[in-house]
Amino acid sequence: ENKSLLQLQPDTVYLTTSSAGGGLQILVIGLTLFDSAGSGERAAFGAGGVILDTLAIDDKRSSLEQMQVMHLLHPDIILMCGGIDSGAVSSLLRMGEILQLADPSPKFGEKRHIPLIFAGNTSAQPYISGLFQERFDLYLVPNLRPSMTEENLTPAREKIHKLFMDNVMEQAPGYNYLKGLVADDIIPTPLGVIKALQLLSEKINQNIMSVDIGGATTDIFSNILGSYFRTVSANYGMSYSIANVFKDAGYEMISRWLPASLPEDYIRDYIANKMLYPTFVPESSYQIIIEQAIVREALRLSRKQHLEMNFKKRELGFLDKLAKNRQDLEKITQAFYFEQELDKKEFHMYDINLMIGAGGAISHAADPKQALVMVLDGLEPEGITEIWRDRHFISPHLGKLSSVQETLASRLLMESCYEKLGMILRPVSNRWKPDQPVMDIQMSSNGQQEDIRIMTGDFIYLNNGKKDERKIKIDLKKGFYLNSEHQQYEFHTDLPILVDARISPDFSSEQQVLNLFDTEEAIPSVEDTFRILLPDRLVRIGKQLLEIKLPYPGEILVEAGETVSPETVIGRNIYDPPRIYVLTLFDKTYLKLTPENLPSSLLIREGEEVKYGQHIVEVGSRRLLDEIQFQHFFYESPVRGRIEKINIESGTIILREIQDYSTRPVKVDVAKRLNIEPRLLPRYMKKITGDFVYAGEPLASRLFDGKHPRVVSAPGTGTIREINTVTGLVTIKYDKQPFEMKTGVSGIIKLVNQGISALVEYEGTQIQGRIGFGSISWGELSYIETATLKDIDAAGKILVVNGTVDLDFLKRAQQKKAGGVIASSLNNRQLVEFIGTEIGVALTGNEDIPFPIILTEGFGNFTMNGQYQQILQAHNGKWCYLNGHTQIRAGVVRPVIIIQE
Numbered sequence: 001e002n003k004s005l006l007q008l009q010p011d012t013v014y015l016t017t018s019s020a021g022g023g024l025q026i027l028v029i030g031l032t033l034f035d036s037a038g039s040g041e042r043a044a045f046g047a048g049g050v051i052l053d054t055l056a057i058d059d060k061r062s063s064l065e066q067m068q069v070m071h072l073l074h075p076d077i078i079l080m081c082g083g084i085d086s087g088a089v090s091s092l093l094r095m096g097e098i099l100q101l102a103d104p105s106p107k108f109g110e111k112r113h114i115p116l117i118f119a120g121n122t123s124a125q126p127y128i129s130g131l132f133q134e135r136f137d138l139y140l141v142p143n144l145r146p147s148m149t150e151e152n153l154t155p156a157r158e159k160i161h162k163l164f165m166d167n168v169m170e171q172a173p174g175y176n177y178l179k180g181l182v183a184d185d186i187i188p189t190p191l192g193v194i195k196a197l198q199l200l201s202e203k204i205n206q207n208i209m210s211v212d213i214g215g216a217t218t219d220i221f222s223n224i225l226g227s228y229f230r231t232v233s234a235n236y237g238m239s240y241s242i243a244n245v246f247k248d249a250g251y252e253m254i255s256r257w258l259p260a261s262l263p264e265d266y267i268r269d270y271i272a273n274k275m276l277y278p279t280f281v282p283e284s285s286y287q288i289i290i291e292q293a294i295v296r297e298a299l300r301l302s303r304k305q306h307l308e309m310n311f312k313k314r315e316l317g318f319l320d321k322l323a324k325n326r327q328d329l330e331k332i333t334q335a336f337y338f339e340q341e342l343d344k345k346e347f348h349m350y351d352i353n354l355m356i357g358a359g360g361a362i363s364h365a366a367d368p369k370q371a372l373v374m375v376l377d378g379l380e381p382e383g384i385t386e387i388w389r390d391r392h393f394i395s396p397h398l399g400k401l402s403s404v405q406e407t408l409a410s411r412l413l414m415e416s417c418y419e420k421l422g423m424i425l426r427p428v429s430n431r432w433k434p435d436q437p438v439m440d441i442q443m444s445s446n447g448q449q450e451d452i453r454i455m456t457g458d459f460i461y462l463n464n465g466k467k468d469e470r471k472i473k474i475d476l477k478k479g480f481y482l483n484s485e486h487q488q489y490e491f492h493t494d495l496p497i498l499v500d501a502r503i504s505p506d507f508s509s510e511q512q513v514l515n516l517f518d519t520e521e522a523i524p525s526v527e528d529t530f531r532i533l534l535p536d537r538l539v540r541i542g543k544q545l546l547e548i549k550l551p552y553p554g555e556i557l558v559e560a561g562e563t564v565s566p567e568t569v570i571g572r573n574i575y576d577p578p579r580i581y582v583l584t585l586f587d588k589t590y591l592k593l594t595p596e597n598l599p600s601s602l603l604i605r606e607g608e609e610v611k612y613g614q615h616i617v618e619v620g621s622r623r624l625l626d627e628i629q630f631q632h633f634f635y636e637s638p639v640r641g642r643i644e645k646i647n648i649e650s651g652t653i654i655l656r657e658i659q660d661y662s663t664r665p666v667k668v669d670v671a672k673r674l675n676i677e678p679r680l681l682p683r684y685m686k687k688i689t690g691d692f693v694y695a696g697e698p699l700a701s702r703l704f705d706g707k708h709p710r711v712v713s714a715p716g717t718g719t720i721r722e723i724n725t726v727t728g729l730v731t732i733k734y735d736k737q738p739f740e741m742k743t744g745v746s747g748i749i750k751l752v753n754q755g756i757s758a759l760v761e762y763e764g765t766q767i768q769g770r771i772g773f774g775s776i777s778w779g780e781l782s783y784i785e786t787a788t789l790k791d792i793d794a795a796g797k798i799l800v801v802n803g804t805v806d807l808d809f810l811k812r813a814q815q816k817k818a819g820g821v822i823a824s825s826l827n828n829r830q831l832v833e834f835i836g837t838e839i840g841v842a843l844t845g846n847e848d849i850p851f852p853i854i855l856t857e858g859f860g861n862f863t864m865n866g867q868y869q870q871i872l873q874a875h876n877g878k879w880c881y882l883n884g885h886t887q888i889r890a891g892v893v894r895p896v897i898i899i900q901e
Contacts, residue, residue, distance in 0.1 A: 025074040031082030039144040047160035050234040068553035070102035083121030090582040101552035119156040145418035192396030206353035213359035220306035238716040239278030239784035247838035257293035268828040272859040275809035290487035299378025311336040351382030359389035371382040422496040442473040462497040526860040549757035586651035638696025661734040666716040670730025678728035764900035772884030772895025774852030779819035781880035794818040798880040845885030852884035
C-alpha cells in the first residue's frame with residue numbers, strides 16, 4: 001500500500017520469488033475415490049495444491065450433499081478427472097452436471113469464472129466442453145488415467161502450475177506493482193529451491209533430498225541420478241496445517257517423540273490452538289518439543305508422498321538375485337525406479353548421500369542437534385548420509401540469483417547458506433533383535449585410536465568438538481548393511497557422527513544422549529500461552545445483509561420487499577438434481593446405425609421434449625417384408641427428458657431428464673415382461689425393496705437362448721416399495737421430501753436471484769467465533785452461568801456457556817434437543833469424540849452432528865472474551881442464528897452468531 005517503501009536505489013538489482021500466499025486451493029472431482037479421484041489428488045498434491053475436498057460417485061454423499069459442499073467452497077482451481085480413454089462417459093457427465101448445477105463461486109469476487117481442468121476420458125472432451133465452456137475457464141489436458149494400469153500426472157500438474165502463476169498470484173495485493181520493480185522474472189519459491197539444488201549438485205555430484213517445512217505446506221525436493229523432482233504436501237505444516245499432521249499421523253506416532261510427562265489433553269489442545277493462532281511462536285521447552293514432534297511426522301508423511309508420486313517400486317528380478325548382497329538387501333529394503341526416456345534408473349534410500357532441512361522449525365532450531373534428529377527421524381535416511389540445514393532459508397533466493405549471477409550465487413550457497421550438522425550411520429537389516437552386534441567402528445585422529453562396538457538398540461553421538469578430520473573404519477556384522485557394495489568402509493570426516501541402531505526410535509533415547517531440552521521447567525498452561533493472542537473482536541450492530549442460497553437451481557418462493565420470519569421458506573429444491581443420459585447408438589449393434597444412415601433414422605431434434613418409451617430412432621421401413629425379415633428396428637427413450645445434443649459422428653444423444661415425478665405409485669409387471677413365474681421374481685431382480693431407482697434404470701433382466709438379454713427398466717423415478725412374488729408386480733413410488741431453505745432471521749427481502757438465492761436485510765448484532773462445527777441453526781438464546789443443564793428446558797434453544805463445556809454437556813444437550821451451543825472453549829479430545837473425527841484441515845461446517853457448536857476462544861479452559869460475554873448475557877432470551885462454517889487458511893471464514901431483538 002505504501003509504495004514509497006519500495007523505491008530502489010538506481011544501482012540496486014531487485015530479484016524475488018513468490019510463495020503460494022496461503023495455498024493453492026483445489027477441488028478434486030473424480031468418478032471413484034480409489035482410482036480416478038486418487039490420481040487427481042496425487043496430481044493436485046504434486047502441483048502444490050491444498051485439496052479442499054474430493055468428490056466422487058462413490059463417496060457416500062448424495063447429489064444434494066455434494067452440491068452443498070461445492071457451494072460452500074471457493075476453490076482457486078477445479079480438477080475434474082475420471083474414466084479411461086475410450087471408456088463410458090455417462091457417469092462423468094453426471095458428475096459434471098452436478099458441478100454445473102452447483103455453480104460454485106470463485107474465491108475472488110472480481111474474477112468471473114473458476115479455472116476448470118478436465119483430465120479425464122478424452123472421449124468425453126466434446127461433451128465436457130458443451131457443459132462447461134461458458135460457465136468456467138475450461139482447460140482440456142491428457143487423461144490422468146489413460147488406462148487402468150497407467151497414470152499420467154505430468155500434464156495436469158504443469159497446467160495447475162501455470163494457472164497458479166497466471167491466475168492466483170496475479171490476484172495477490174501489490175503483485176502487479178512488484179512485477180514492475182524486479183530486474184528479472186518472478187519465479188515460484190519452490191523453483192528457486194530447485195535451481196539452488198542444481199547449483200549444489202554441480203559442486204558435489206551426489207544424490208540429494210531436501211525438505212522445506214512451512215506453516216501450511218511441506219515441500220520435498222530430490223536430485224537423484226541427475227533428475228530433479230518436487231512434491232508439495234499441501235496439508236502438512238506447522239501452523240495452518242498442524243492439526244492435519246496430527247490427524248494423518250495419529251496420536252501414537254506423535255507421542256513417541258514427546259516426554260511421557262506431557263498429558264495427551266495438553267498436547268492436543270496446544271496443537272489445535274496453534275492452528276487457530278498460526279502466528280504464535282513457541283517459547284517454552286515443552287512447546288518447542290511438541291512442534292518438533294510435529295516436524296518429524298510432517299517430514300515422514302511428506303517423504304512418503306514424494307516417493308509414491310515420483311517413483312515406482314520394483315520387484316526383485318532374476319539377475320538381481322544372482323548378486324548375493326543385492327539379494328539379501330532387497331529382502332529388507334525397497335528399490336525405487338523412474339523412467340527417463342528408454343533408460344530405467346533405480347535407487348534405494350541408502351543411495352541418497354545428502355539430506356538438507358529447511359523451514360522455520362529446522363532453520364531456527366536453537367541447538368543444531370535438534371535439527372539433526374528432526375531430519376533423521378522425519379526423512380529416515382539409510383546407510384551413510386550427511387545432514388545439512390539451510391540456516392537462514394535463503395536457498396530459494398540464491399537459486400533466483402543464479403539466473404543473473406551464477407558464480408556469486410554458488411559461492412554464497414556454500415559459504416553463507418548451508419550448515420553441516422553431522423553424519424548419520426543407519427544400517428539396514430532384518431535382524432533387529434535386542435543385543436545383536438551391528439558393526440565395529442574405529443576412529444583415528446592425531447595418533448589416537450578409539451574402538452566402538454555398536455549393538456542393536458544403540459544410539460551414539462560421536463562429537464568432534466575440535467573439528468579435526470578423523471579417519472573412520474567400519475566393519476559391519478553379518479546381516480547388516482550400509483549399502484549394497486561393501487561390508488567394510490573407510491573414510492575421513494570432520495563432522496559429528498550419529499550412529500542410529502535403534503529398534504524403536506523415540507524421544508527418550510535422543511534426550512538421554514543429546515540433552516536436547518530442559519525438561520525440568522514447568523509446563524505452561526495452554527490458556528496462558530494463547531490468551532495474549534486473542535484478537536480484538538469484530539462486532540457489527542445495525543442493518544446487515546444475509547444471503548440465502550439453494551445448493552442448486554430450484555424455486556425461490558419470496559419476492560423483493562417481502563417481510564420474512566426465521567421460519568419463512570426462502571426456496572426449495574423439489575427433486576434431486578436432474579440426471580443426464582448419454583445414449584450411445586452405435587453400441588446397439590442390432591440397430592446397424594452408421595454416421596451415414598443416422599440422420600435419416602432420427603425421429604427427434606435438439607431441444608425437443610420426449611416421453612418415456614417414445615421412439616427416438618427408427619431404422620428400416622414399415623413394409624410388411626421388412627417386419628417379417630426383422631429389418632425394422634427402433635430405439636426408445638429411457639426417460640422423459642429434453643434432447644440437449646445430437647452428435648452424428650459419434651452416434652450419441654445427450655438427454656436431460658425432465659423432473660415431473662408423480663407421487664402416485666407406479667406398478668410394473670416384471671414377471672410378465674420376463675415371462676417368468678412371479679415366485680421366481682427375486683432371482684432376476686437387480687434391485688431390492690427400499691432401493692431408490694431412476695427412470696430408465698434396469699430393474700430386472702433375463703437371458704434368452706443363453707445370450708440375448710431382456711431388460712425391464714424402471715418407468716419412473718422413486719423408491720421400490722414392493723416386489724410382489726404373488727402378482728409379479730414391482731411398485732415404485734417417489735417419496736423423497738423436498739429440500740427447503742429457511743431464512744433463520746427476521747427481515748426484508750432486498751434482492752431475489754430467481755431460482756438461486758435471496759438477499760435478506762435484517763437488523764441485529766453479529767459477532768464471530770474462533771472456530772465452529774456443524775451447519776446452520778437458530779432458536780432462542782439461553783445464557784447459562786455454569787456448564788450444567790439440570791432442570792433447564794433446552795429444546796430448540798441456543799445454549800451459551802461463559803466457560804468450557806465438556807463431552808457430557810454436549811451429550812446432555814443432544815438428549816434435550818438443543819438447537820446449538822456457544823462456549824468459550826472445549827477440550828480437543830472431547831470434541832473429536834463428539835464429532836467422530838479429528839479436525840484435520842480446518843474447513844468445517846459439514847460435520848454430521850445434531851447442532852452447531854461455536855467456540856469463541858479456542859481449545860482448553862478459557863473464559864469468554866468480556867465483550868462477547870456482556871453481549872450474549874444481555875441478549876438472553878433473544879433470537880439467535882448460528883452458522884458454524886469455518887475456514888482457517890487462505891480466505892479466512894469465521895463462524896457467525898447473529899442476535900436479533
